Amino acid sequence: GDSVTQMEGPVTLSEEAFLTINCTYTATGYPSLFWYVQYPGEGLQLLLKATKADDKGSNKGFEATYRKETTSFHLEKGSVQVSDSAVYFCALHPNYGQNFVFGPGTRLSVLP
Amino acid sequence: GAGVSQTPSNKVTEKGKYVELRCDPISGHTALYWYRQSLGQGPEFLIYFQGTGAADDSGLPNDRFFAVRPEGSVSTLKIQRTERGDSAVYLCASSLRAGQETQYFGPGTRLLVL
Numbered sequence: 001g002d003s004v005t006q007m008e009g010p011v012t013l014s015e016e017a018f019l020t021i022n023c024t025y026t027a028t029g030y031p032s033l034f035w036y037v038q039y040p041g042e043g044l045q046l047l048l049k050a051t052k053a054d055d056k057g058s059n060k061g062f063e064a065t066y067r068k069e070t071t072s073f074h075l076e077k078g079s080v081q082v083s084d085s086a087v088y089f090c091a092l093h094p095n096y097g098q099n100f101v102f103g104p105g106t107r108l109s110v111l112p
Numbered sequence: 113g114a115g116v117s118q119t120p121s122n123k124v125t126e127k128g129k130y131v132e133l134r135c136d137p138i139s140g141h142t143a144l145y146w147y148r149q150s151l152g153q154g155p156e157f158l159i160y161f162q163g164t165g166a167a168d169d170s171g172l173p174n175d176r177f178f179a180v181r182p183e184g185s186v187s188t189l190k191i192q193r194t195e196r197g198d199s200a201v202y203l204c205a206s207s208l209r210a211g212q213e214t215q216y217f218g219p220g221t222r223l224l225v226l
Contacts, residue, residue, distance in 0.1 A: 004154075034214075036217075042219065043115075043116075043203070043217045043218055043219040043220060044155070044203065044205075044217035045217070046214050046215075046216075049214065089154050089155075091154070099145060099157035099160055099171070100145075100147075100155070100157065100215060101157070102154030102155045102156070103154050104153055104154045105153070
């Protein structure tokens with residue numbers, strides 16, 4: 001079945017450091033890919049998405065490119081802030097189904 | 113506008129009891145989804161509704177779990193004879209329609225079965 005794998009956390013960075021959170025997926029067909037973020041005490045929020053190969057999703061300084069050849073959707077940000085501290089979930093939406101498949105989440109802590 | 117709301121935010125119950133968790137989706141969203149998130153894990157799909165009907169309930173773990181959406185808006189997730197392993201955060205999401213649409217999540221209900 002479809003699945004999503006993320007790098008294990010927690011990831012701890014200093015403010016203004018470069019961030020990469022790896023995500024790879026296994027799916028039949030051509031899923032849409034998403035990154036969701038969960039800030040402390042809040043619900044899941046959509047961060048960015050990409051619906052087809054080579055698309056780049058971006059939001060709030062975060063970027064991720066849909067790489068079909070490597071089945072990856074790595075999340076990057078050039079300069080993280082303390083306010084980026086949260087749990088980040090990579091997810092896919094199969095093109096044949098209606099529900100999301102989520103990765104286990106990666107906790108990011110940014111220190112001042 | 114209002115987002116997805118869920119009540120209660122926290123529920124503590126005893127093993128063997130019955131619980132109901134409520135979800136109020138974004139107005140006008142026809143698709144509604146339930147997920148379960150265990151500690152340290154990503155959300156796992158339980159069931160989704162398109163309108164009033166359960167279009168896919170393949171994620172429900174067993175027949176103690178049941179969900180309804182009688183008028184195509186508010187949904188209730190019902191758990192009978194609760195077990196300690198049911199302890200988790202139950203998330204509800206809605207989208208304008210089913211398919212590869214962005215899903216908007218509620219804050220979740222944290223269920224603890226003692």
